[in-house]
Amino acid sequence: MSSQKTVTVTPPNFPLNGKVAPPGSKSITNRALLLAALAKGTSRLSGALKSDDTRHMSVALRQMGVVIDEPDDVTFVVTGQGQLQLPKQPLFLGNAGTAMRFLTAAVATVQGTVVLDGDTYMHKRPIGPLLETLGQNGIQVDSPSGCPPVTVHGTGRVHARRFEIDGGLSSQYVSALLMLAACGEKPIEVALTGKDIGARGYVDLTLDCMRAFGAQVEVVDDSTWRVAPTGYSAHDYQIEPDASAATYLWAAEVLTGGKIDLGVAPQDFTQPDAKAQAVIAQFPNMQSIVVGSQMQDAIPTLAVLAAFNNTPVRFTELANLRVKECDRVQALHDGLNEIRPGLAHIEGDDLLVASDPTLAGSSCNASIDTHADHRIAMCFALAGLKISGIRIQDPDCVGKTYPEYWNALGSLGVQLSY
Template structure:
């Protein structure tokens, strides 16, 4: 069910203040799974509580893992060190990390596990991950190439070498790596080719695995060797979400403000933090931005580019077409809803016809959000400089940043339901 539309009134002042971004979704869901695979008690602090992490936690509880929530930013995970076969399908909404990571992890159960999601998830490809799992002798099937998925768990992840096509999603690679530490012997996870959509997220995975006691060695640039160590319970601190922070960095430069996030940019280890360097170049963004290694930051940068001094072309973003929605199409469509021709698709590229004169105008537009949190949050940035913008289904931000609208209001941005 969609939420009432939200009108955003452009502020007449620079946005100044302190905002604490939520914890990283990417790291939270990795840490939840690794803690569930570790025997004992792990405390995860600084964690994100959102729709995606709630779905991950609920699925782990279905498999016999105790996941307690002592406060708004912590999980305490107590596990026997194994996953039990759930009595019913794991229903994961449109949580891509949960679906991909758990598809590999449930091979550690003993028995048949079905994983399913909502209508949007049933359009998100998972075939390359299943093909890789089958090469290790694991039964894994999805008749449409998208969820629902059926996995025949056998209590371990095998041994040997597995090749994975990571061109559609680095999450396939991360899923294999995390499960591989529970193999019968060492497992080499190798890329089928050189293409990987977001290598920085694989680095995040390896760092989290290492914190939970795994041994992962980079054999070369396209191969990782994972030893069959299993995992050890540990206390783990999760850094703030870099993707969420991009909206605040952009709001700062759009309004000439100063927003303290409580963490220096250099302290972020997530790939989307690379966007900070570009955001600080505004209003002189480069004419071409390759978004392949910071994909979740592209919506932020695309809306910021609308106000840039010169047009911007975004390349390396074909994988945005298989996110929560087709983000290339959504960005082009909604930018052009503000002003015809402001955004357009050119193959898999996005071209933004920048115009600094948009700032200060009133251009009524009802922005469709496609049930995609990043479309809603990025187009709220346009509303900081353009009057008349209404965000449809604003509650979709609950997927990763439930407090987003409150954060803007705390900085003095006025909103009203319409």
């Protein structure tokens, strides 16, 4: 499944200085695409990400009668009818988790049967809790394995009054239900059944986006929201840069002692992964324990950075990382130990990185299996800024969220060999 292609990063041996504009936020782009599609009228989404994940979302929406124009590299112009139409074929969503979870809920508004499928990696990503909640509310769904492919038998109406969901495995389930709830015939409550929620900050992103498109959401308490049956209104929306992408550049800056201007200050991001900048800024004296649950996509960046820290770092609350594009806890463990045996080990869902500043300037013969996971590829490129001989498999997998990643490193003077 992985490409035979590799890229080797040559350590620059100089500070990385320059200006790099991160791509638009994947999380916000896919939310805004869906809400604009559910609205009646034309919405202009500016600063958007154009990548594999957003392409899968936009193609699926087009299959359901939404008109989407792309006048330039960072804009979608979306014209919706206020109702998604029955697609003629299954929706193929690759390994785009947001597209799969959000659309599985949204197609309940379609009159007819919709099949949602993905690639072999997506077939391993759980979606059972979301399906169970939909099923309890009269929306007939089928998924024999509890993972995609999923079949949703939509009736064109949402009669639910209360969605109850355990958001511990993924906040995307919660976001999917919240976005669907505004399409209900009556007010719908969305309630958490467990105390934990994977990355609550992403639910806040969802609520902000929903409100921009005309939804009315009342926060009942810490675990319950009440969504009015307003539907959505067309709206022109500016999408902020991707905080997860920014983490690689922040880390490259501290690893090389450089200064990279991203055009946006860390405090101006609303995405949860921006919290990682405060941890990165501590390097080479990062805190001994980093809690991963609320900045999940930044953990690969921080784990590789921790390899060069002065003292060991334990990463906790990583259960969600095991059900991402791959088992990222295992992939980080394996990649770090490929660089040097004993550099990392796993205890339960914790990842312990031994840390050794003398790794900087060393050489190894490491072939990093990315498991076609964009974040594994991008984070281990950071190790290549300090260690010779790191080869990263399937470098094109970064196209999932940051197609220009290798060009961005090159623009800072990093030499790449394919």
